[in-house]
Amino acid sequence: MTSRNRARWLIVLAALLWSTSGFFAKAPWFDDWPMETRGVALTFWRAVFAALTVLPFVRRPTFRFAMIPMSLCFTAMVYSFIVAMVAGSETTTIWLQYVGPAWVAVGGLLGLGDRPTQRDAVMLGLSVAGILVIVSMEFTVGGGSASSWPVGLALFSGLMYAGVMLSIRKLRGVNVAWIGMVNHVVCIVLLAPMVIGQTVVPHGFQWIALFALGAVQLAIPYMLFAWAVREIDSNEASLITLLEPMVVPLWTFLAWRNHTSYRYPDWWVVIGAGLIAVGFIWRYQIAKRTMTQKP
Numbered sequence: 001m002t003s004r005n006r007a008r009w010l011i012v013l014a015a016l017l018w019s020t021s022g023f024f025a026k027a028p029w030f031d032d033w034p035m036e037t038r039g040v041a042l043t044f045w046r047a048v049f050a051a052l053t054v055l056p057f058v059r060r061p062t063f064r065f066a067m068i069p070m071s072l073c074f075t076a077m078v079y080s081f082i083v084a085m086v087a088g089s090e091t092t093t094i095w096l097q098y099v100g101p102a103w104v105a106v107g108g109l110l111g112l113g114d115r116p117t118q119r120d121a122v123m124l125g126l127s128v129a130g131i132l133v134i135v136s137m138e139f140t141v142g143g144g145s146a147s148s149w150p151v152g153l154a155l156f157s158g159l160m161y162a163g164v165m166l167s168i169r170k171l172r173g174v175n176v177a178w179i180g181m182v183n184h185v186v187c188i189v190l191l192a193p194m195v196i197g198q199t200v201v202p203h204g205f206q207w208i209a210l211f212a213l214g215a216v217q218l219a220i221p222y223m224l225f226a227w228a229v230r231e232i233d234s235n236e237a238s239l240i241t242l243l244e245p246m247v248v249p250l251w252t253f254l255a256w257r258n259h260t261s262y263r264y265p266d267w268w269v270v271i272g273a274g275l276i277a278v279g280f281i282w283r284y285q286i287a288k289r290t291m292t293q294k295p
Contacts, residue, residue, distance in 0.1 A: 007231035011240045014221035014228070019247040022090030024213045025082060026256050029206055037199045039083030042213065044188065044195040045202065047078070049214025051184035057177035057223065066170035070179075071186035073163030078187060081157040088150025090252050091265040092134060094245040095273040096154035098280065100161030102127035107166050119283045126279030130272040131155065137268035176226035180219065242280055245273065 001009075030038055077097075085093045102124045135155075138148045164183075171179060202210055229237045249265055256262045 007228035010228040014225040015243040017221035019244045022248045023251040025085040039086040041199040043082045044191040045210040046214045047184045047187040050219040053215040053219035054180045059175045070167030073160045074183040075187040077160035080153040084150040084153035091249040093154040094248045097158045099158040103162030123279040123283035130275035134272035
């Protein structure tokens with residue numbers, strides 16, 4: 001197997017591991033945790049075990065100013081993502097977070113990154129259309145304000161995802177494990193006052209589940225992706241990771257479909273996700289192929 005093919009399979013593995021977020025967020029193992037604090041507690045302990053996992057791989061610690069906005073955006077991203085997934089639909093949450101690349105294009109228009117191309121404009125337009133379908137239907141047909149606030153958190157998570165991406169672009173050459181360590185430690189420090197002494201202490205099997213959430217769902221796939229993306233084109237890598245939001249609802253369905261809290265994805269989420277996916281595929285594959293075929 002060539003190094004490029006090995007890298008492709010590693011990214012597939014990373015996407016599959018990332019896609020277990022909904023499986024953990026919807027797991028009945030944490031049903032004895034109050035819903036009001038379950039999201040922040042999961043986010044905190046996830047960061048703790050992710051930090052412990054990447055620690056042995058840290059090399060050449062250094063500080064750059066871009067680490068400040070990166071770690072703050074990262075904390076806001078993972079907090080809003082997990083809370084939205086716990087309180088709302090895991091399918092809606094993951095697809096709205098995947099709008100992040102479109103917000104990166106908006107950041108380019110504001111002078112915060114590379115100027116957007118025509119491909120970015122198409123992706124942005126389709127992403128906005130997908131958002132409008134999901135948000136408008138949640139307000140009118142879904143649960144109104146009761147279901148719209150998790151949607152708002154998911155949108156905010158996608159915006160913060162863009163902030164993380166824009167910041168990381170300024171950290172080329174910095175050890176990947178160290179970047180992850182900084183993000184996780186800042187997350188732990190900022191969320192500790194909301195968790196320590198304020199939420200239920202994990203017990204029994206919950207410790208194993210939290211370790212898996214931090215190590216298997218977050219830290220390990222992050223390092224696999226960071227290594228593999230050095231071997232193949234970043235556009236191809238981004239397209240492969242689209243496997244993640246497609247598989248998230250599958251794991252949840254297979255594991256928890258018989259649980260009383262399980263909710264099938266709504267039809268408008270499928271349509272909105274389809275628009276976002278088409279924009280993503282256009283940006284990273286179709287338009288690129290069209291441009292390379294021009295004489």
